[in-house]
Amino acid sequence: MWSNVEILTAAPVFIVQLLLNGVLIGAVFALAAYGLALVWGVTNVKNLAQGDFVMMGGYLGYTFSNFGLHPILTIFPVAAVMFLYGWIIYKLVINRVIQRELFTSLLATFGLAIVMQQGMNLIFGPEVLTADSGFKTRTLFDGLVTVTDIRMISFVLCGLLALALVLFMKRSRMGQAIRATAQDARAARVMGIDTEKVYAFTFSLNSAICGVAGVLISMIWVLQPFYGIAYSVRAFVIVTAAGLGNLPGVIIMALGLGSIEQFSGFILGAQFQQATVVCLLLIVLIWRRLLLQRHRQVLQ
Amino acid sequence: MTRNSLILHVTILAAGIAAPLLFPGLVFQFAMLWIMILFALTWDTLGGQMGYNSLGNILFFGVGMYACAIVQIGMFYDVAEYTAAFGAIKVDFTDQQYYMGIALGLVFAAVAAFVVAAALSWVLLGLRGPYFAIGTLGAALAAAELTGAWDYVGGGGGLSMPVFPGEPGARSLFFYSLCMATSIACYFFLRWLYGTRFGLALNAIRDDEDKAEAMGLHTTRYKMVAWSISAFFLGIVGGLFGNMTGFIEPLEVAYPTLTFGIFMVAMTLLGGKGTLWGPIIGATLFHVVKEVTWTYLLGWQWIALGLLIIVNVVYFQQGIMGWMREKWPERFGLVVDTRATISRREDAQ
Numbered sequence: 001m002w003s004n005v006e007i008l009t010a011a012p013v014f015i016v017q018l019l020l021n022g023v024l025i026g027a028v029f030a031l032a033a034y035g036l037a038l039v040w041g042v043t044n045v046k047n048l049a050q051g052d053f054v055m056m057g058g059y060l061g062y063t064f065s066n067f068g069l070h071p072i073l074t075i076f077p078v079a080a081v082m083f084l085y086g087w088i089i090y091k092l093v094i095n096r097v098i099q100r101e102l103f104t105s106l107l108a109t110f111g112l113a114i115v116m117q118q119g120m121n122l123i124f125g126p127e128v129l130t131a132d133s134g135f136k137t138r139t140l141f142d143g144l145v146t147v148t149d150i151r152m153i154s155f156v157l158c159g160l161l162a163l164a165l166v167l168f169m170k171r172s173r174m175g176q177a178i179r180a181t182a183q184d185a186r187a188a189r190v191m192g193i194d195t196e197k198v199y200a201f202t203f204s205l206n207s208a209i210c211g212v213a214g215v216l217i218s219m220i221w222v223l224q225p226f227y228g229i230a231y232s233v234r235a236f237v238i239v240t241a242a243g244l245g246n247l248p249g250v251i252i253m254a255l256g257l258g259s260i261e262q263f264s265g266f267i268l269g270a271q272f273q274q275a276t277v278v279c280l281l282l283i284v285l286i287w288r289r290l291l292l293q294r295h296r297q298v299l300q
Numbered sequence: 301m302t303r304n305s306l307i308l309h310v311t312i313l314a315a316g317i318a319a320p321l322l323f324p325g326l327v328f329q330f331a332m333l334w335i336m337i338l339f340a341l342t343w344d345t346l347g348g349q350m351g352y353n354s355l356g357n358i359l360f361f362g363v364g365m366y367a368c369a370i371v372q373i374g375m376f377y378d379v380a381e382y383t384a385a386f387g388a389i390k391v392d393f394t395d396q397q398y399y400m401g402i403a404l405g406l407v408f409a410a411v412a413a414f415v416v417a418a419a420l421s422w423v424l425l426g427l428r429g430p431y432f433a434i435g436t437l438g439a440a441l442a443a444a445e446l447t448g449a450w451d452y453v454g455g456g457g458g459l460s461m462p463v464f465p466g467e468p469g470a471r472s473l474f475f476y477s478l479c480m481a482t483s484i485a486c487y488f489f490l491r492w493l494y495g496t497r498f499g500l501a502l503n504a505i506r507d508d509e510d511k512a513e514a515m516g517l518h519t520t521r522y523k524m525v526a527w528s529i530s531a532f533f534l535g536i537v538g539g540l541f542g543n544m545t546g547f548i549e550p551l552e553v554a555y556p557t558l559t560f561g562i563f564m565v566a567m568t569l570l571g572g573k574g575t576l577w578g579p580i581i582g583a584t585l586f587h588v589v590k591e592v593t594w595t596y597l598l599g600w601q602w603i604a605l606g607l608l609i610i611v612n613v614v615y616f617q618q619g620i621m622g623w624m625r626e627k628w629p630e631r632f633g634l635v636v637d638t639r640a641t642i643s644r645r646e647d648a649q
Contacts, residue, residue, distance in 0.1 A: 111609030118602035275445035
């Protein structure tokens with residue numbers, strides 16, 4: 001472990017490599033976390049199946065690319081299919097748990113997560129998959145730092161999608177309705193907003209965002225049916241640390257989380273990557289708890 | 301205890317004693333049934349009675365399992381050497397050494413789980429609602445990962461437990477009776493506990509924690525004790541299960557968050573949470589149906605489990621006991637005021 005730290009201090013160029021990887025992957029985490037925060041803020045449903053929506057998007061993209069479509073272009077059909085899927089799930093499950101106590105929605109989405117990961121396991125098998133995007137790998141600093149082009153492209157795509165989402169939320173009628181419902185659902189209903197439709201749209205939008213994140217993950221990293229829970233935990237870490245409705249916070253936390261994971265993977269060993277994510281979750285929860293305890297409040 | 305309830309208890313006790321003698325091939329499954337009942341009962345202490353829904357109670361099961369293993373082996377051998385040899389060192393215990401080891405091991409397992417719960421409760425019980433559920437889930441996942449990296453107990457490779465010195469038939473009966481005794485002890489303890497002021501305090505926390513605190517209850521202390529009690533029993537049963545399987549490793553045996561950890565919740569919800577008999581009925585029904593159908597579902601069993609959770613939570617939240625209470629309220633000592641109900645219906649119209 002200490003020998004790995006010595007490598008980092010002796011050759012700071014590796015720090016650049018790790019940071020770069022972390023930031024490029026963290027951008028995808030930001031998408032999933034933004035979707036979680038969106039649904040959380042609007043419908044008050046904590047979606048524990050978030051990571052499995054991401055994985056499902058990745059597998060859908062992989063399937064489409066097997067039909068000859070370029071992996072990047074599969075973003076569009078995947079987003080459409082995931083939007084539809086989100087709508088169906090909303091109508092079947094989510095709209096029945098929205099008004100109930102919080103644990104109901106948490107457990108219902110947890111059941112959904114089990115169904116989705118096992119379903120993907122039955123269809124695609126437990127092997128690790130990667131969609132081949134066919135881009136080159138660049139080297140910087142005399143070959144000490146390597147970056148694959150697809151990671152850069154995915155970073156740019158994440159940025160574009162985030163921009164589109166912000167504009168959508170600010171400008172479009174539906175975006176305004178979503179924000180109004182998040183602020184006060186009852187007042188929004190009085191003003192003539194069909195909140196039921198807003199809820200359904202928000203959940204479907206989240207599903208589509210997750211689908212796009214999944215396609216990007218399938219190109220820059222790996223797919224595996226049971227990796228979904230790690231993405232759910234990551235999304236929770238990011239949202240819990242950043243707070244709801246705080247887009248800059250979500251982005252900073254996501255990029256930070258990506259980098260921390262890369263560093264811990266390098267220093268402690270790759271087998272600690274998942275442990276790092278879960279331990280970070282606990283640390284963030286404790287930290288929030290200590291902050292609130294000063295005002296005799298609790299995290300709820 | 302009324303006459304009916306006495307008959308019920310005696311019948312269950314008789315069935316528990318007769319079952320392994322009548323069906324000697326199924327003793328392991330019967331022992332698992334008692335373990336499942338204990339899982340559901342201890343989960344309900346927090347989830348049902350106190351309203352703190354934990355997704356990571358399986359943590360204490362694993363802690364107990366490892367604590368028991370360390371004591372059993374560590375009393376006569378060096379644990380680090382034993383695990384480093386990957387089974388090359390054969391432990392050879394005399395009968396007396398084995399029984400002494402397991403007795404001390406189970407005590408230590410219970411104490412270790414109790415202490416871990418008390419320590420974790422400072423961190424986790426300050427969280428509420430969904431944060432508590434996610435935090436406990438994180439704690440259980442982290443425990444599995446960290447144990448997998450701990451070479452002293454064999455890491456992800458696991459470690460073999462000492463071999464029972466008797467015949468195989470005697471072995472399964474020995475562990476069956478221990479599981480049954482633990483579950484029955486747990487049942488009577490919780491039954492007594494829910495009748496005391498302590499039980500009322502737990503229900504008060506469930507109904508409105510802030511008000512309970514304002515009324516002068518030390519809610520944190522109550523929560524801590526309640527969680528440690530369920531951890532205590534889970535630790536014992538963890539130590540027993542480790543010995544029953546004979547080989548323990550972190551992900552599938554000691555901290556199976558996605559199997560046993562979820563079964564606990566599913567069984568309690570199925571039976572009806574917040575009742576004493578709900579978890580028992582739910583666990584029995586779930587375990588029997590699972591054992592009968594599991595192998596015929598050919599990989600679809602996990603999807604069936606997930607669907608069961610969704611359907612249960614969304615459409616049948618009150619569970620079997622809750623449904624029975626709605627159906628026959630007078631059997632549960634609830635008095636329905638017909639006039640009040642009728643007038644309320646008229647108001648609604």
